[in-house]
Amino acid sequence: MAQKLQNRNQSSSHSIALVTAEMGVAGSPIYHYIVFRDHTGTNRMEMHGLPVARGPGSGVRALRGVMAPASSAGLPSSHFKTISDAILFRGPVREYLRKMACAVDALNFINNQNLNYRSFDESGDGPNSIAHTLVQAMELEFPVGAAYFWAPGRERILLPRNWRSPYA
Amino acid sequence: MPDYELEMFAQVIKTGMETLSMSAVAAEARTAPLQVKKNFNPIAPNRGYSPVIADPMAFAMAGRESVRLGA
Numbered sequence: 001m002a003q004k005l006q007n008r009n010q011s012s013s014h015s016i017a018l019v020t021a022e023m024g025v026a027g028s029p030i031y032h033y034i035v036f037r038d039h040t041g042t043n044r045m046e047m048h049g050l051p052v053a054r055g056p057g058s059g060v061r062a063l064r065g066v067m068a069p070a071s072s073a074g075l076p077s078s079h080f081k082t083i084s085d086a087i088l089f090r091g092p093v094r095e096y097l098r099k100m101a102c103a104v105d106a107l108n109f110i111n112n113q114n115l116n117y118r119s120f121d122e123s124g125d126g127p128n129s130i131a132h133t134l135v136q137a138m139e140l141e142f143p144v145g146a147a148y149f150w151a152p153g154r155e156r157i158l159l160p161r162n163w164r165s166p167y168a
Numbered sequence: 169m170p171d172y173e174l175e176m177f178a179q180v181i182k183t184g185m186e187t188l189s190m191s192a193v194a195a196e197a198r199t200a201p202l203q204v205k206k207n208f209n210p211i212a213p214n215r216g217y218s219p220v221i222a223d224p225m226a227f228a229m230a231g232r233e234s235v236r237l238g239a
Contacts, residue, residue: 050190052197062197067188097177104184111193114200167180 014039014096018135020084020146021075030151031080032131035070036100039093043070047103049130051117063117065107065130086143088135099138102165106137110158126153133158139168 015037022028036045046068051061075082089099110133115125128151135142136157147154186192 050193052194054200054202055198058202060202062200064193064197065188066190066193067184068190069185094174094177097174097181101177101180101184104180104188107184107188111188111196116202167177 013090014093015041015087015091016089016096016099016138016140018084018086018088018131018143018146019082020086020149020151021080021082022149023080027150030083030128030149030154031075032128032146032151032154034103034131034134035085036096045100046070047107047131047134049127051119051127061117063110063115063125063127063130065110065134067104067107083149084143084146086146088140088143089138098167099140101167102138103134105165105167106134106159106163109163113158115158124153125156125158128152128154129156129158132156137163137165 017035017037019033019035021031021033023031033049034047035043036047038044048066048068050064050066052064054060054062089096107130110130117126118124119126132142132154133156137159
């Protein structure tokens with residue numbers, strides 16, 4: 001795989017974007033997630049923060065980060081309306097993969113914390129916290145425009161202070 | 169000549185696609201013990217670092233106290 005990547009045009013421009021989607025009607029809470037795109041602009045990989053069910057009988061869901069090949073269908077349009085797509089990074093494949101490795105590292109760290117998700121706690125950790133944490137883990141800037149929306153949990157960073165991926 | 173750095177990134181990402189897939193994460197969450205407190209703080213300001221995680225030592229201690237098997 002690495003050899004193929006090396007053989008690609010190193011100047012080709014891969015990108016990482018923060019997608020902002022409205023959940024429901026206008027003014028509803030916002031959901032952020034991260035998309036990795038190849039040099040053609042095609043979505044390749046997505047990283048999401050999600051509430052995940054725990055075992056039977058547990059009313060508290062776990063907060064987890066997931067990584068998956070990008071779905072061509074995108075988010076279900078009946079529930080989500082994309083309102084912003086901000087490019088956080090554009091550059092050569094090496095730096096792109098470095099940042100993706102940092103994000104994987106951060107997701108593993110977050111999941112290992114076994115965090116809870118409580119939807120009624122607007123100040124608590126949530127899926128938007130994971131998106132913002134990934135931006136920070138990749139040493140990118142959270143776009144100012146995306147911060148104008150009501151995105152519960154966005155301002156929580158789920159990493160220790162001074163955490164830095166060894167791949168950075 | 170092999171590019172060891174690219175190989176390393178590729179391996180990290182490949183492993184991540186397995187361990188961070190929806191099915192793997194869902195399976196892990198089903199068996200993870202419920203952590204009954206500590207990332208819930210109703211008076212925490214809605215800014216900055218999670219008060220639990222900002223200090224790794226505090227988090228480690230909180231984790232030890234808070235994990236209740238079978239909860």
